Amino acid sequence: xxxxxxxxxxxKVEIDGAVxxxxxxxxxxxxxxxxxxxxxxxxxxxNKISKLRIFEDEEGKMNHSLLDVGGDIxxxxxFTLYGDVRKGTRPSFIEAGKPDMAEPLYERSLELFEEKGIxxxxxxxxxxxxxxxxxxxxxxxxxxx
Numbered sequence: 607x608x609x610x611x612x613x614x615x616x617x618k619v620e621i622d623g624a625v626x627x628x629x630x631x632x633x634x635x636x637x638x639x640x641x642x643x644x645x646x647x648x649x650x651x652x653n654k655i656s657k658l659r660i661f662e663d664e665e666g667k668m669n670h671s672l673l674d675v676g677g678d679i680x681x682x683x684x685f686t687l688y689g690d691v692r693k694g695t696r697p698s699f700i701e702a703g704k705p706d707m708a709e710p711l712y713e714r715s716l717e718l719f720e721e722k723g724i725x726x727x728x729x730x731x732x733x734x735x736x737x738x739x740x741x742x743x744x745x746x747x748x749x750x751x
Contacts, residue, residue, distance in 0.1 A: 607637070607638065607639055607640055607643045607647045607648065607650075607651050607749075607750070607751045608637075608638040608640070608687045608688065608748070608749070608750050608751075609635055609636065609637050609638070609651055609655065609687075609748070609749040609750075610635070610636040610684070610687065610746065610747075610748055611633055611634075611635055611655055611658065611660070611746065611747040611748075611749060612633065612634045612635075612636075612739060612741050612744070612745065612746045613632075613633060613660050613661065613741065613742045613743055613744075613745035613746075614629070614631070614632060614633065614634045614680075614739045614740055614741055614742055615630070615631055615740045615742045616628075616629065616630050616631075616739070616740050617629050617632075617634040617680045617737070617738065617739035617740070618680075618737070618738050618739070619680065619682060619727075619728070619729040619730075619735050619736070619737050620735065620736040620738075621729070621730055621733050621734070621735055621736075626727075626728065626729050626730055626733075626735065627680050627681075627727030627728050627729060628680070628727060629677075629678035629679065629680045629725070629727050630677075630678060631675065631677050631678065631742070632672060632677030632678035632679050632680070632725075633655065633660075633672055633677065633678075633679045633680070634679075634680050634682070634737070634739050635655060635679055635680065635681045635682065636682050636684040636687060637651075637681055637682065637683055637684060637687075637712065637715060638683075638684050638685060638686070638687030638688050638702065639683075639685070639702070639703040639707075639708040639711050639712065640688060640701055640702065640703055641700075641701055641702065641703045641704065641707070643703060643707075643708075643711060643751075644711075645711065645714065647751045648711050648714060648715055648718065649718065650751050651715075651749065651751055652715060652718040652719060652722070654749060654751075655672070655679075655749070656671065656672055656673050656719070656722050656724065657671045657672075657673065658671055658672070658747065659671050659674075660745050660747065661674065661675045661677065668745075672724060673722065673723070673724065677724075678724070678725040678726070678727065679719050679724050679725070679726050679727070680726075680727045680728065680729075681712070681715055681716055681719065681726065681727070681728045681729070682728070682729040682735065682737055683708070683709075683712045683729060683731045683732070685699060685702040685703070685708070686699070686702075687702075688701045688702035705731070705732060708731075709731045709732070712731050713731070716728050
């Protein structure tokens with residue numbers, strides 16, 4: 607599983623001109639699911655992201671998590687995170703999870719964030735999406751499991 611975590615002051619996903627998900631202060635999460643991933647990796651990733659101390663405290667230090675600040679999360683499925691360009695210049699996506707196994711894990715991620723009390727918004731699995739954001743900091747973290 608691979609995740610790009612961006613601290614944002616706002617983010618939005620549109621599909622065919624209609625807003626699918628929109629948040630204020632929080633995290634834009636681009637989530638890539640590997641063909642060998644299971645709920646075990648997903649639970650680890652959700653716990654890690656929920657507790658990442660990437661929000662500033664009163665002294666301007668990154669000491670607070672998404673849970674601490676009551677922030678939102680916008681989760682966007684991103685199979686292209688597994689684009690392999692070691693050979694040639696056209697990405698190969700053979701390591702990315704196939705839709706029949708990746709989509710249920712993606713949907714489960716939304717449930718797990720909600721179960722933690724995090725206001726969760728999402729894109730749409732497999733859709734062509736326009737993602738816009740205001741990266742706060744900027745702060746961008748890449749996680750692999």
